[in-house]
Amino acid sequence: MNGEGKVVCVTGAAGYIASWIVKLLLIRGYTVRATVRNPLDTKKTKHLLQLEGASERLKLFKADLMEEGSFDEAIEGCDGVFHTASPVLFNVTDPQTELIDPAVNGTLNVLKTCAKTSTVKRVILTSSTASTGSPDPNVMVDETVFNDASLCYQMKEWYAYSKILAEETGCRFAKENGIDLVVMNPGNVIGPVLQPTLNYSIAVIVDLMNGEIPVYSCYYRFVDVRDVSLAHIKAFEVPSASGRYIIVDPDVSMKDIHKLLHELFPELCRDDNCRDGENELSEFAYKVCVDKLKSLGIEFTPIKESLKDTIVSLKEMYLLI
Template sequence: MANVKNSKILINGATGYVGAHCVKQALLDGYKVRAAVRSVKNEQKLKPLKDLAHASERLEFVEADLLKPDTWESAVIGCDYVFHVASPLPLNWGDETIIETAVKGTLNVLTACADCPTIKKVVITGAGASVSWGNDSTKTFNEEDWADLNVSPAYVKSKVLAERQAWSFVENFSAGKNNFALTVLLPCFILGPTLTNEEASSVTTIKRLLTHDVPGVPKIQFPIIDVRDVGKANLLAITNRSSDGQRILLSSKSLWFREMAKVVENEFHKFGYCVPTREIPYPILYIYSFFDGQVKEFLPLVGHEQKLDNSKAKQILEMDFIQPEKSLIDMGHSLISRGIVPAKRDYKPAIDQTRL
């Protein structure tokens, strides 16, 4: 069990969609937090974190770059735990350049942790797609499964190869090194309110629904997890030793894209937002894929159910998941509140944003 009062967590990717929620949850739980960022001078990115409750008392910043190994020694020193959240997530999942960054970045962070005697555990944020992509869609997937790299887009490859690098690293600790514990969390399609103005993949997806930037939605089903639950899972992983050495899928339930669009439409139509809810036929998606790399990468998912076993998260971490419908509604309100989606004249905030 972690001694919260005297424990410090290094969180990289702290200004991102997931990282910011990890920082918020850690501060609320009483931990000291060191946020690793590319630049401590970028006030625009740092301000949302500085505005969090308890930030003035227990939050500090340090500069570190995934591809600069010498920056991580000073970043981890004096910390007890590390949340490795940072990983490139382009809109175009076919961008091969991200693989090197993900793999080398993970190795650089772990190497620094192995040289730091105070680090007790590292929690890595992987991806649910690492277990299922390219495999038999009729199967219910669990943590024993791995994506088929022969047909996976670059983003999935980057997550799989980085995770395998991590497991190989801890299985082959050199003599005299700090043998910290490792847990890899595998969140699926992440939804929920954003604390920053960063447009992560899912943020852009829901933004496009609210701004009607797309004519319709593909017939694709996503296993969903709330971003607040991802932050919560990181904290639970360091207080629960039974999660040591485990891969843990994070998914509440699956929804078809059309079902998600209808939830957004039902909540925001009264405020003047017109959300597309009709499904785009496969032939049209196929043609569109020649002009949009993201559409091309997701074509193999069209029409297939996504079934994942989340029992390990419930049993080991004792997770009680936020339902996707709430995630979508809270997310939409946060996008409007932050100005990522323009507020309509009829819009009236229905939710206290400070409680998201």
């Protein structure tokens, strides 16, 4: 158990990826301090408290992204911090208040606490492929590629804009304050859910089953939540880990997902005309290199297994309508 005797903090712990990070950390023997907006809201925290090892090595802390010093108690004495807390919203009326401020200021608030906490050896920041960009199809996207914030602002792609600013701000602050920061950039995350609510990336799968095709489908890349969570932990544990890590299966497209869903769960998929004709799903708009991620020892869960586990867990949690 790599984490025995080590204490780490996971922010936004009730979220999809974060819940799995907490689960895997506990399995590996870590003591986990998990921040949530309201520890008393059992509907949102019950699944964490029921995890294996939670009764002995998990403690919940109240924290708010917009409140400076809010993470001090949870991070005090920690060996590492996994900062996953950030809003995932695509339809907003006030992007500054709903997305940008919590993403950017929340990252700064967490890092300010880490900067004054001498025990913290490394911080893992959850970003997104939204900040790596989707350039010319002839360009291979790797960790050196960055999305254009000004273009996202112009196109009103507020989620991508918030992730770009949060990552840039976090990296700049870390460099100026001597913080060892590693950034994780996952794509559209699927796989079994632990939390009791339907999150955005899983909702994409539900939409596909209902015959609805997301816009910009050619830009989507998929990855299993268990692979993403393990990658976060490996980025903390492997001494040589540094910089950014793109976490997507480079060979799986929206078309592959759509086809597999109809093969695996034909009784749950509504008839649509996406497989043929004018609504045919787009192919990849660009290529991705994940050699750096594989250097952490991450192997991708087969997409068929991910989809099966996704749907089974949604049915078990009564999240499939």
